[in-house]
Amino acid sequence: MAAPARQSGPSIMTTREQAASEVSSGGAGRNVRLTDENRLALYTMMVDIREFEEQVQRSYLEGLVHGTTHLCQGQEAVAAGACLALRQDDYVSYTYRGHGQCLARGMDVEAAFAELFGRETGVCGGLGGSMHLTDISRGLIGAFGIVGGGIPVAVGAGLSAQLAGRGQISVSFFGDGATNIGAFHEAMNIAQVWRLPVLFVCENNLYGEFSRIDHTTPFEDLVRRAAAYAMAAVIVDGNDVEAVHEATAEAADRARSGGGPTFIECKTYRHRGHSRTDPAKYRDPAEVEAWLARDPLITYRAGLEAAGVLPVGEADAIIESSRSRMKAAAQQAAAAAWPQSHDFAAATFA
Amino acid sequence: MPTEELTYREAIVAALREEMQRDPTTLIMGEDIGASGGPFKTCLGLYEEFGPARVRDTPIAETGFVGAALGLALTGFRPIVEIMFSDFLGVCFDQIVNGIAKHRFMSGGRVKVPLVIRSIGGGGLRFGAQHSQTGESWMLSVPGLKIVCASAPDVAYTMLKAAIRDDNPVLVIEHKALLSTKGDVAIGTEPDGALSGPKILRTGSDATIVASLAMVPRALAAADLLSAGGIEAEVIDIRVLRPMDTRPICKSVRKTHRLVTVEEQAQVGGWGAEVAAQVVHEAFDYLDAPPARVCLPDYPLPYSPVLEDAALPSPEAIAAAVRALM
Ligand SMILES: Cc1ncc(C[n+]2csc(CCOP(=O)(O)OP(=O)(O)O)c2C)c(N)n1
Ligand SMILES: [Mg+2]
Numbered sequence: 001m002a003a004p005a006r007q008s009g010p011s012i013m014t015t016r017e018q019a020a021s022e023v024s025s026g027g028a029g030r031n032v033r034l035t036d037e038n039r040l041a042l043y044t045m046m047v048d049i050r051e052f053e054e055q056v057q058r059s060y061l062e063g064l065v066h067g068t069t070h071l072c073q074g075q076e077a078v079a080a081g082a083c084l085a086l087r088q089d090d091y092v093s094y095t096y097r098g099h100g101q102c103l104a105r106g107m108d109v110e111a112a113f114a115e116l117f118g119r120e121t122g123v124c125g126g127l128g129g130s131m132h133l134t135d136i137s138r139g140l141i142g143a144f145g146i147v148g149g150g151i152p153v154a155v156g157a158g159l160s161a162q163l164a165g166r167g168q169i170s171v172s173f174f175g176d177g178a179t180n181i182g183a184f185h186e187a188m189n190i191a192q193v194w195r196l197p198v199l200f201v202c203e204n205n206l207y208g209e210f211s212r213i214d215h216t217t218p219f220e221d222l223v224r225r226a227a228a229y230a231m232a233a234v235i236v237d238g239n240d241v242e243a244v245h246e247a248t249a250e251a252a253d254r255a256r257s258g259g260g261p262t263f264i265e266c267k268t269y270r271h272r273g274h275s276r277t278d279p280a281k282y283r284d285p286a287e288v289e290a291w292l293a294r295d296p297l298i299t300y301r302a303g304l305e306a307a308g309v310l311p312v313g314e315a316d317a318i319i320e321s322s323r324s325r326m327k328a329a330a331q332q333a334a335a336a337a338w339p340q341s342h343d344f345a346a347a348t349f350a
Numbered sequence: 351m352p353t354e355e356l357t358y359r360e361a362i363v364a365a366l367r368e369e370m371q372r373d374p375t376t377l378i379m380g381e382d383i384g385a386s387g388g389p390f391k392t393c394l395g396l397y398e399e400f401g402p403a404r405v406r407d408t409p410i411a412e413t414g415f416v417g418a419a420l421g422l423a424l425t426g427f428r429p430i431v432e433i434m435f436s437d438f439l440g441v442c443f444d445q446i447v448n449g450i451a452k453h454r455f456m457s458g459g460r461v462k463v464p465l466v467i468r469s470i471g472g473g474g475l476r477f478g479a480q481h482s483q484t485g486e487s488w489m490l491s492v493p494g495l496k497i498v499c500a501s502a503p504d505v506a507y508t509m510l511k512a513a514i515r516d517d518n519p520v521l522v523i524e525h526k527a528l529l530s531t532k533g534d535v536a537i538g539t540e541p542d543g544a545l546s547g548p549k550i551l552r553t554g555s556d557a558t559i560v561a562s563l564a565m566v567p568r569a570l571a572a573a574d575l576l577s578a579g580g581i582e583a584e585v586i587d588i589r590v591l592r593p594m595d596t597r598p599i600c601k602s603v604r605k606t607h608r609l610v611t612v613e614e615q616a617q618v619g620g621w622g623a624e625v626a627a628q629v630v631h632e633a634f635d636y637l638d639a640p641p642a643r644v645c646l647p648d649y650p651l652p653y654s655p656v657l658e659d660a661a662l663p664s665p666e667a668i669a670a671a672v673r674a675l676m
Contacts, residue, residue: 066653066654066655067475119654126652127479127652127654127657128479128653129477129478129653131477131480132478132480132653145478145480145481146437146438146441149480178410180410180411180414181409181410181412182413182414208410209381209382210389211381211382216410282385282386338656339656347649348648
């Protein structure tokens with residue numbers, strides 16, 4: 001079966017040596033074979049993430065989600081594509097905008113909703129909240145609310161993987177804005193000099209809070225950061241789930257076989273505001289429209305339908321079933337008890 | 351002096367505006383404080399009035415821009431930086447404790463560091479463990495730094511103005527649960543220059559309650575509860591943690607014979623311990639009961655509303671702590 005039509009991201013090599021030996025660019029290198037089943041799974045996962053986030057938004061407006069929440073609609077292809085290339089025993093660190101990674105690693109959605117609702121049945125017992133969904137049993141080592149905070153931690157998990165010698169890798173997901181903070185640079189340098197099996201997956205959605213990247217960062221192609229550390233790097237179209245998958249799979253292979261870290265820049269866009277009810281008025285409507293037209297769910301669906309992988313009309317059924325599953329999970333979560341008698345001592349110290 | 355009713359947030363903006371109008375060497379830096387007016391709108395209108403050179407959006411780089419503030423202060427400017435959440439003070443801790451607080455001393459007193467760090471902290475808004483800390487005591491043991499806590503619009507206004515005019519580094523801690531609270535502010539008052547410390551907000555004869563930030567309104571509510579039961583509490587807003595002036599507190603305790611401190615952070619390492627120690631030292635013979643401290647429990651602030659509410663000292667809990675001393 002022919003691969004669905006899709007747009008390959010541009011590629012860039014960061015150093016001459018890498019161009020010669022190490023780096024394949026997104027969509028252009030080793031041919032990662034995806035079965036039709038894989039493709040349907042990728043699509044379904046993106047739908048699940050979208051529907052989860054839409055349900056979070058509704059629940060937030062109903063007052064069920066407390067404080068704040070950061071949604072990732074529009075960025076589903078990064079979490080879904082990258083995580084499909086990972087093993088069960090790999091490690092992942094991510095951010096407050098990390099619901100997509102959690103779902104892509106198989107977090108139980110009801111436990112995720114319950115955490116967002118602050119309930120006893122939450123995946124962290126209600127202690128963490130929307131910004132801190134964590135499930136170490138799935139390699140979800142932590143969601144970090146401090147920008148850049150999770151990047152050195154992923155490097156530590158990468159060192160652990162290297163020391164254990166079982167071919168595991170560690171992946172850090174973070175935003176474009178995080179590449180301006182010291183922790184990012186220190187982590188990149190350590191990972192490269194120690195040749196650690198770490199993938200630095202930068203979700204470049206062009207904004208850090210209300211600031212566009214050109215306001216805070218000297219260039220838009222953040223792979224240039226990797227050049228400073230002589231690290232293999234690639235730009236991929238972050239709205240193309242197969243391109244993300246392929247780039248991640250290549251980098252993961254290299255990392256597992258001792259080839260060291262890779263920086264993967266995924267060009268993407270968040271459909272909603274930064275957090276809560278931010279209407280994102282600071283964005284140019286034309287820019288928003290152009291990116292909405294490149295919604296990863298719409299383009300992938302069209303590609304799969306054109307390739308005959310997804311029978312026309314079946315996508316609607318997938319969406320419908322995901323939506324009702326999310327609604328039911330949220331309802332279950334909302335019916336759960338409030339945590340009353342937590343053992344805080346045990347939660348604080350082992 | 352005429353007063354105006356302002357919100358805490360408006361009081362902050364008013365203080366910044368007036369001081370920036372007054373002194374062209376002032377400038378403010380922080381994340382998204384320019385055209386957007388700040389994530390908490392604490393810089394609203396400043397960008398329009400003073401322009402991009404003096405109201406600067408920074409990259410997400412707390413170490414970078416807080417360190418840069420020291421460079422500005424050493425070379426003739428009076429920088430103000432906004433740390434969006436007090437929790438992020440942790441990111442630039444080194445610049446503050448090893449740099450900003452010590453630079454003058456290490457120069458043999460030959461340089462000045464007129465610099466203000468405003469940070470917005472505190473719990474109660476379900477922001478979870480990494481976005482709810484006040485950071486009050488993190489730097490309490492660092493000589494060379496002044497630390498101010500704003501509990502109400504008038505305090506935010508006068509203290510921030512005084513901090514900006516101070517020739518030394520001042521950490522001004524604001525509380526995000528207070529941003530919409532209203533109060534009378536004596537707009538246009540000249541700060542007397544010195545950051546003055548504890549202030550008595552309610553007089554009483556039976557116990558002294560000392561509180562900071564959002565615990566101040568809760569302490570006042572506790573005093574109401576106590577008064578209904580015949581106990582008159584004196585409520586003091588500590589306002590300045592460093593340099594700590596406990597004389598007004600000792601004086602109050604000599605009258606009331608009981609002390610309760612209330613702070614929104616863990617007990618160990620909190621400022622309440624220092625207040626209690628100084629009161630015991632200065633007014634031991636006047637105490638009818640050992641000083642008591644009402645604090646957060648010794649764990650990070652939980653996200654879940656029921657758990658967060660249970661962790662934060664309530665007026666009832668404060669009143670109970672006072673009653674236990676009677
Ligand atoms: C050290 C630190 N500074 C500031 C913030 C406030 N903040 C939260 S998210 C954010 C923007 C981050 O942008 P980016 O890294 O691009 O990630 P995105 O939100 O776009 O996913 C900021 C400034 C923070 N959480 N931590
Ligand atoms: Mg971003």
